[in-house]
Structures are given as structure tokens and as C-alpha cells.
Amino acid sequence: MEVKVYSTPTCPYCTMVKEYLSSKSISFQGIDVSLDKAAADEMIKVSGQMGVPTIVIGSEVIVGFDKEAINKALNL
Amino acid sequence: MLDLIIIGAGPAGITAAVYAARRNMSILVVTKDIGGQAAISGDVENYTGYQFITGPELAIKFQAHMSKYNIEIKENEEIIKIEKEGDLIRVTSDKGSYQAKTIIVASGKRSKKLNVPGEKEFKNRGLTYCATCDGPLFAQKEVAVIGGGNSSLDAAIQLMNIAKKVYIVNINSVVEGDAIMQEKLHGNDKVIILNNSQVEAVLGDKMVNGLRIKREGKQETLAVQGIFVEIGLIPNSEFAKILDRNEFGEIKINFHNQTNISGFFAAGDVTDVPEKQIIIACGEGSKACLSVFKYLATHKI
Structure with missing residues (x-):
């Protein structure tokens, strides 16, 4: 399943999400929305909001470091 | 029977654990x-020991330290109530109910809300409580920072390098933050300080597009796309109604981190300990745990 993490470099929960996914050996695409305006717009379009981290797992959109939701979406 | 339940896993709770x-x-x-x-x-x-470390990095180190031990952690749970049950303590969360001989409440503080129309609807839709996290998304936009203390000025300083214009909306007649921070803001023509200004509503369609304020008695609308709420913190102590709390809602403790009820201890920012600092919270967490240890050794439960 494709996993995307939209983040900013200064956002601690973004770091935590990425560390968490790595600790579970889940590979993901990290997208820095502070550098990439198009990616920021894409994130806003997909999630209807502008908070980071925004995690997209398949068709599931998760806002914030919600471990439970992430586990559920990944069947962990 | 568990010896101890610790509520919270910030610096105080983790150190106690x-x-x-x-x-x-x-x-x-x-x-x-x-x-x-x-x-x-x-x-x-x-x-x-760390001349420089970021908060998240330090938090990850704390967590790694805790995970060296075989400690059971129930995460993602909202505490609803703590109460005395005979000689024991009962903790009720939104997901379960637990019993132990003692408790350390180390639930910390959270950002204060504005409590105005639009705040809830536009959370993460332009309104945020974490400038550090979400600031970069507001490049070249007009934003408002609500508050006149250090955390508000800190947010404004971060944002003045990103946003097109930064309003500081301050309810008081002067900004209270540290002189060194005020200096950084002065002379920056992107920053506009609005004193005597009360927030009335967050406006928007799908995303934030304005902020209605009352400045010196007159209503105004700021055409902003971002709103950063930095009006201080409140203790997470609503579930601890049985404990004595001060006028700010902080749990009252003595030198030994004891509350007014036997077997109930508290530590860190949720308490009335003077000064809220990571290092103080850690120290308080360790002190609370050692007090619990002594308490258990001298009380047959």
C-alpha cells in the first residue's frame, strides 16, 4: 500500500510519525510541504485541511500522529 | 495489584516511570x-547536558529511555475520573478502568482555546495551535497571532520570516513578552501589533479567510488566511476534581509531591510547583516516584 507523509521540517509530530513508520518497517514517501507549494496544495485538496502531519495510506487520510488510526489503516 | 498508576507521559510522567x-x-x-x-x-x-537539542529530539530520547524497561503503557486514552476506592485508587479513562495502590498525576498542560465562533470549524483549516508545526504552510500569506505573551511573540518571530504580514492581536494595552523578543519584532514592517483587541470570531468558507476583532471598542475584520492561537496554557486537571486545586486549576502539592488525599501524588506542569520547565518537570517526576516508594514501604495496602 502506498504511504505518503506530508510534513514540515519543524513539525515534531511529523518526525514522530516518520520514526514510527520506520520502526514498523513501513516504507513511505515523505513530502516537505514547506518547500513544495504544489505538494502543499495537493495535501489541502486531498485532506480538506492544512494541518501537518497529514498521512495518506491507500485511500485513508489521517491528520496528526494518530497511532491507532495508522495501525488500523496498515493492519498493524 | 499495581503499585502505581502514572497519568501522563511527558517529562514528569516518563521520569517517574x-x-x-x-x-x-x-x-x-x-x-x-x-x-x-x-x-x-x-x-x-x-x-x-545538552547545550542544544530540539523538543522533539529530547522527547524521543525520553521515550527511548522509558522503553528500555518493560513498562506497560496505555496510549491514546483520555482520563475521565480518578477516585478513591477503599484503600485503593481507581482510574477511569475513555477506554478502560484501572486500579492501583497509588497514583501520580503528571498530565501536564494544554493550549488554551479562544472559545469564539468558528474556532472549532476552522481548526487545521487555517487555525492552529502550533506555529512551529504549521507555520511553513503560510508562506506569503497574511496571518494573525493571538496573544501578547512570550509564546505569541515566539510564533510571530517564526512567522515574520515566512508570511507576508503578521498581526499580533493582543487583548491587553501592552505586549508582555520578553524585551529581547520584542526587539526582534520591532522594526520589521511585516509585523503589526494590535493592542486592546478582543477576538470575536474566526471567519471563513472552506478555509480561514478572516478574523473579526473588537479593537478599542470598534469592530474590525482582518483579512487573514492563518490564525495562530497562543494565549497560554491550562492544566489537564479536570478529571482530578477530588484533589485540591488552585485558582488556575493546578493540583496543589507539598514538597513530597503529595496532594491532599493519601496515596495521590502529582508532578510537573499540572501542579502548582513554581516554574514550568522540562528539567523541573523531570525532577518533580523523580521526586514524586521516590515519595510513592516511601509511602508504599510505610503503608500496608
Whole structure:
């Protein structure tokens, strides 16, 4: 399943999400929305909001470091 | 029967848990998140041993330290109630109910809300409580920072390098933050300080597009796309109604981190200890745990 993490470099929960996914050996695409305006717009379009981290797992959109939701979406 | 339940896993709760594990106490940590406010702090330059570390990095180190021990942690749980049950303590969360001989409340603080129309609807839709996290998304936009204290000025300083215009909306007649921070803002023509200004509503369609304020008695609308709420913190102590709390809602404790009820201890930012600092919260967490240890040794439960 494709996993995307939209983040900013200064956002601690973004770091935590990425560390968490790595600790579970889940590979993901990290997208820095502070550098990439198009990616920021894409994130806003997909999630209807502008908070980071925004995690997209398949068709599931998760806002914030919600471990439970992430586990559920990944069947962990 | 558990010796101890620790509520919260910020600096105080984690330190208490490490001390408890090292004393072979049987414990359970029930918490909403790991790292607490440390995890969302910016740069930390006053934690002894680290000349410089970021809040998230320090929080990750705390967590790694705790995970060295075999400590049971219930994460993502909202505490609803703590109460005395005979000689024991009962903790009720939104997901379960737990019993132990003692408790340390180390639930910390959270951002204060504005309590105005639009705040809830536009959270993460232009309104945020974490400038550090979400600031970069507001490049070249007009934003408002609500508050006149240090955290508000800190947010404004971060944002003035990103946004097109930064309003500081301050309810008081002067900004109260540190002189050194005010200096950084002065002379920056992107920053506009609005004193005597009360927030009335957050406006928007799908996303924030304005902020209605009352400035010196007159209503105005600021055409902003971002709103950063930095009006201070409140203790997470609503579930601890049985404990004595001060006028701010902080749990009252003595030198030994004891509350007014036997077997109930508290530590860190949720308490009335003077000064809220990561290093103080850690110290308080360890002190609370050692008090619990002594308490258990002298009380047959």
C-alpha cells in the first residue's frame, strides 16, 4: 500500500510519525510541504485541511500522529 | 495489584516511570500521548547536558529511555475520573478502568482555546495551535497571532520570516513578552501589533479567510488566511476534581509531591510547583516516584 507523509521540517509530530513508520518497517514517501507549494496544495485538496502531519495510506487520510488510526489503516 | 498508576507521559510522567521501573515497582502508564509539551517545544538550550537539542529530539530520547524497561503503557486514552476506592485508587479513562495502590498525576498542560465562533470549524483549516508545526504552510500569506505573551511573540518571530504580514492581536494595552523578543519584532514592517483587541470570531468558507476583532471598542475584520492561537496554557486537571486545586486549576502539592488525599501524588506542569520547565518537570517526576516508594514501604495496602 502506498504511504505518503506530508510534513514540515519543524513539525515534531511529523518526525514522530516518520520514526514510527520506520520502526514498523513501513516504507513511505515523505513530502516537505514547506518547500513544495504544489505538494502543499495537493495535501489541502486531498485532506480538506492544512494541518501537518497529514498521512495518506491507500485511500485513508489521517491528520496528526494518530497511532491507532495508522495501525488500523496498515493492519498493524 | 499495581503499585502505581502514572497519568501522563511527558517529562514528569516518563521520569517517574523510569524511577519506578528501576525500583521494581509494578506500574501502568495511562496517557494521551508520549512526550507531552516537550514534544512540541522548539529549541531547548537549558536542559543540562545538552547545550542544544530540539523538543522533539529530547522527547524521543525520553521515550527511548522509558522503553528500555518493560513498562506497560496505555496510549491514546483520555482520563475521565480518578477516585478513591477503599484503600485503593481507581482510574477511569475513555477506554478502560484501572486500579492501583497509588497514583501520580503528571498530565501536564494544554493550549488554551479562544472559545469564539468558528474556532472549532476552522481548526487545521487555517487555525492552529502550533506555529512551529504549521507555520511553513503560510508562506506569503497574511496571518494573525493571538496573544501578547512570550509564546505569541515566539510564533510571530517564526512567522515574520515566512508570511507576508503578521498581526499580533493582543487583548491587553501592552505586549508582555520578553524585551529581547520584542526587539526582534520591532522594526520589521511585516509585523503589526494590535493592542486592546478582543477576538470575536474566526471567519471563513472552506478555509480561514478572516478574523473579526473588537479593537478599542470598534469592530474590525482582518483579512487573514492563518490564525495562530497562543494565549497560554491550562492544566489537564479536570478529571482530578477530588484533589485540591488552585485558582488556575493546578493540583496543589507539598514538597513530597503529595496532594491532599493519601496515596495521590502529582508532578510537573499540572501542579502548582513554581516554574514550568522540562528539567523541573523531570525532577518533580523523580521526586514524586521516590515519595510513592516511601509511602508504599510505610503503608500496608
